[in-house]
Amino acid sequence: MTASHSPFARKLGAFVALSDRELIALDGLHTRRKVFPSGRDMIHEGQTNHSAYIVASGWASSYKILSDGSRQIVDFQIPGDFLGLRSVLCRTADHNIEPVTTLEASEVLASDLLDTFTDMPRVATAVLWAASRDEAMVVEHLVGVGRRDAKVRIVHFLLELKSRLKLVGMATSAGYDCPLSQNLVADALGLSTVHVNRVLRELREDGLLTFRHGHVEIHDLDGLIAMSNFDRTYLDEEGPMLI
């Protein structure tokens, strides 16, 4: 697989129709490939002088630990996503990043990004779009934790993952592989593991979806969209805006 067909290129290609020259520039961001084991922090809060990464394969979680020891998972990262971009730009990491599975990622220095933007301003716009989309997801996450009930929150979360994975060719409308434990889902959504377990059983009994053994199977997409009021426009899936 060349970088021009990488999940990152597929994702940016959803916003900017990339030229051959731009695809080659993206190749240049994929030279320093590293592998990280699951369950050990790659980046920790307060760290400075670290790199950003683009995920090639595997899943990661970003989270914060509060002074009372409680954990808030901010988001999960999948192939094509940046890890730690915000922290590189803001110098000091404001959160921890831990691989959920074995993770393969390309190291990107702030100077690489600046060089790429200098050569390819359309790539800068595409990266800004990707960052804006990440912010839109955190906003939805805030609204979920602040205002949505547990069932709607879980369905919204699983539909959002489906849309994100579909963009990089890792999901269909029928479902997707998902390595997240119920414990991780609970800590992302501000719920208890018992509560997540009960809601997933209800969704299965209602014939809406089954999340079991690392796989989400969608039985009734329209039903899920209707009950969660899921509006995927914030994920912006209508094809390239910049031609």
Add this chain to the structure above:
Amino acid sequence: MTASHSPFARKLGAFVALSDRELIALDGLHTRRKVFPSGRDMIHEGQTNHSAYIVASGWASSYKILSDGSRQIVDFQIPGDFLGLRSVLCRTADHNIEPVTTLEASEVLASDLLDTFTDMPRVATAVLWAASRDEAMVVEHLVGVGRRDAKVRIVHFLLELKSRLKLVGMATSAGYDCPLSQNLVADALGLSTVHVNRVLRELREDGLLTFRHGHVEIHDLDGLIAMSNFDRTYLDEEGPMLI
């Protein structure tokens, strides 16, 4: 006041030491100045083909209305901030924006941004930094609503505003003008207005701060930072990273 001394230039200047040429390019983003009255949406959720704006003076709030009619304020915008940048890049507005006071702002089209990035790649990096900082604030906001008690949440919020306003020359360590009603603060922090009122009275009686008549007066900054565990590194105030 020229744009080169605009709040926007001051803010980007915190990340990139801007050259004269870059300051002139920022001037180019300030040609279409508009005034919006308070209390009426400038941008509403689901709207397409709208512009983004850079705030010159005044305050705005961005918020979402849920299907049950409840409101979640996502953030407030102050001079130097973008309004609706994410929505322009993602085509469809995913939230509403309403001026809190009379608001003066410069209209910015997506094509203006792309043109500026093409001429000035360092400006692209600075705008990406500003977007990343906004995301960091939404993350803190998520952590606050998910995990912090009411008093810590309110103090954190008021200290964050102080840091943001200071960056654009509108606050000192002694305090700042703040046009937000207790009702707006409550809807941003997921609290009741009665609760916000009670906490503000406690903070005043404890000799920590007074928020009254549109002004926040800080009596004991160290005490506030200690009790809220406020860590301003996520606001990245150490001076330009790109020289």
